[in-house]
Amino acid sequence: MLSIDDIRTLKRANPLAEVAARCGLELCRTGSSYTGRCPFHHDQGRPNLSICCFTDASDDFFHCFRCGAGGDVIRFVRLLDNLSFPEAVARLQGTAPIQRANRPAPITRTTAPQWGLAERACLAAAVTLYHHSLLDDVQALGYLSERGLHRSTIERCRVGYVAGDELARYLAWRRLPLRAAFRVGLLKPGGRETFAGRIVVPELRSAQPIWLIGRVLGEPRAETPKYLGLPGRGRKPLLGWESAVGEACPIVVESVFDWLTLRSWGMGGLALLGTRVRPRVLNALSRFEHFYLALNSDVAGREAAQLLVDTFGQRALPVELPGVKDVSELAPLPDGRERFLRALNPWPVRAAA
Ligand SMILES: [Zn+2]
Known part of the structure; x- marks a missing residue:
């Protein structure tokens, strides 16, 4: 666990302009600041990224006048390679190379396409x-x-x-x-x-x-x-695997927007991305002791839910959606989350981080 002082020391050892240059940005110096093309949007014409440098490099920050990206050197590395805070810190500490990560993501055997x-x-x-x-x-x-x-x-x-x-x-x-x-x-x-x-x-x-x-x-x-x-060699995975694996009773939904709705409520779950229940979906779900089934309240959704109940018995807990066709319809409603939580009763769901 790093203290605030440790973070400051790390930033001093990694002046933002130097890190940006090592990541391939061409920077133009004007006084104590630099300008360059923003790596977070397609930056055409006049460069939009500004890097402000200070005597104490732990105060350095960047800002893009077009897309609004901004922050310190840790934020810069996080955004550039989509890293978590600890991953970006490790990168800056030199325990991971500063160039693009290219590190293999852990692959879940049944659900993840493998790329080079x-x-x-x-x-x-x-x-x-x-x-x-x-x-x-x-x-x-x-x-x-x-x-x-x-x-x-x-x-x-x-x-x-x-x-x-x-x-x-x-x-x-x-x-x-x-x-x-x-x-x-x-x-x-x-x-x-x-x-x-x-x-x-x-x-x-x-x-x-x-x-x-x-x-x-x-x-x-x-x-x-x-x-x-994504077409081609990448097989369709279940969406949201990592938000579901830590849950005692994850919520299985149908579509992308149903899953985004769960995430907006701080709940973990998985989207089947359709109603076809393939053997590898069954295989993936078999790792959960219990899971809720909040599929659409139409014929296809009910059939898919019935197939899962037939396969998993009492481990699959069907949810009667409260007067809506799918979970995402609850998202814009002021009491949508509460109505959904009531529908989950009597099995309380733990809110995910
Ligand atoms: Zn930008």
Whole structure:
């Protein structure tokens, strides 16, 4: 456990401008501060990132005038590679290399696609870009707000928005191989972005994305699928695995927005991302002694829930949703969380961190 003094010492040993330069940023000095292109959005034209340096380097901070990213050197490293606080501290202490992490995320055998280092680096960069694009997009933020999702949930779950014309240039600028982005399915032949126009949600393992799913912003046109997962070699995992594994009785829901709703309420759970219950889903659920089933209250949802009850017996606890079609409909309601908690009775659920 580091004290405030330890953190200050660590920051003094890692002046922000030096760390940014080691991470590949080209910086221009003006007096005691530096400017450069912001690594957290596709920074075109005049550079938007400002790094302010002080005699005591523990006071150094950065700010982007376009996307609003900002903070100290630890925040910078965290944002750049989507690291937790302890991971960023370890990186700065030199126990982990300062260049891109490229460390293998723990893979859960039944549910996680496996990628090479270059693919994982591209996926992590895409999640960073898309997340900051969302924070800069009034329409996409408005859509999420209407659905009851606030900034803290968006940040915790690294939710993003894909404008659709930024990824290739951003990856080139980060010196990441475009071919890997094609292999992982982020780019389509011709260079178009797979998730253009969609809200995207990553599946994170040890803070690193292993997969992405996107939902059309607003109502989709007839020929457009509402949801789209990362295509290709990456198999569809269960969304939210790490929020569920620590729970005594996790909540199984159907869609991305149901799961985001659980997270906004501080509850752990998993999204099946559909109603097809494959053998590997059964295999994954078999590790839980009990779990709630809060699937949609339509025919497909009830059939999937019945199949799970038939398979797991009393370990699967079906939830009668309180007058709504799915969990996400409760998110914008002022008493949505309370109504859901009442529906979980008589089995109290522990609120996750
Ligand atoms: Zn920026």
